[in-house]
Amino acid sequence: MQRSLRVLRPIVVHGTTVSRRKIAAASFSTSLLFDETQIRDVDLWKAMGDFDLHGLTAPAEYGGLDVGYLYHCLATEEISRASASVGFSYVCHSNVCINQLVRHGNVAQKERYLPKLISGEHVGALSMSEPNAGSDPVGMKCKAERVDGGYVLNGNKMWCSNGGIADTLCKDSSSSGSSVRLSWIEDCVGAILVAAERATQVALQAIQCLGGNRYMNEYPTGRFLRDAKLYEIAAGTSEIRRMLIGRQLFREQ
Structure with missing residues (x-):
């Protein structure tokens, strides 16, 4: 991935030098929202940054608004009204990447990474899933081993959300807070499971009700189904969520 990024040399557009990575980021963020029948000339990621959506939980000193998780949830909900896939990608960027840097990064890391992530100039990514560990983060084998000057990461990752164009990557390893993530899942799993x-049921009924056209890419209903189904898989499958609910119920008895 690093080798491919190094060849993205700047180009000139309308007399202005523009990073190829910026152009790729614009295409990435726009393609999440617009299908083949719509216009693709909007840099959605940067527009969201201009609207202060990326830094809702980040301190003002780094360009954020620091208004808390409620506003972040409201922003995610409204973005997802237009496209749940954009909403999911937005959460990976603004919460899993930016918010984790805010909570766990040192001052140098925050000063280096947060301003461009918050402005939308850079895209943040999450890398948690592994070939044998996805919904079960405790089973992760990738390790962060301390060495002089930092850490060495040993292991394999897959399903890197936003990874195709990301400038900044947050990676979960067996030494970096799996218990914290599980406690968050146990608090929210019931609502996520039901929603x-x-x-998914509503999207399936919409396709059935509206007929063959709604199965085609010319109409958004198929995308609605794909987006809805993703939330039964990502961040823990429905089966894992039921297991966690059962575990919590037994603890309370």
Whole structure:
């Protein structure tokens, strides 16, 4: 991946030198929202940054608004009304990447990475899943081993959300807070389980009701189904969520 990024040399557009990575980022963020029948000349990621959506939980000193998780949830909900896939990608960027840097990064890391992530100039990514560990983060084998000057990461990762164009990557390893992530899942799993499965059912009924056209890419209904189904899989499958709910119920008895 690093070798491919190094060849993205700047080009000139309308007399202005523009990074090829910026152009790729614009195409990436726009393609999440618009299908083949719509216009693709909007840099959605940067527009969201201009609207202060990326830094809702980040301190003002780094360009954020620091208004908290409620506003972040509201922003995610409204973005997802237009496209749940954009909403998912937005959460990976603004919460899993930016917010984790805010909570766990040192001052030098925050000063280096946060301003461009918050402005939308850079795209943040998450790398958690592994060939044998996805919904079960405790089973991750990738390790961060401390060495002089930093860490060496040993292991394999897959399904890197936003990874195709990301400038900054947050990676989960067996030494970096799996218990924290599991406690968050146990708090929210019930709501996610119900919402995801209901969304999938509604999307399926919409396709059935509206007929063959709604199965084609010319109409958004198929995308609605794909987006809804993703929330039954990503961040823990429905089966894993039921297991966590059962575990919590037994603890309370």
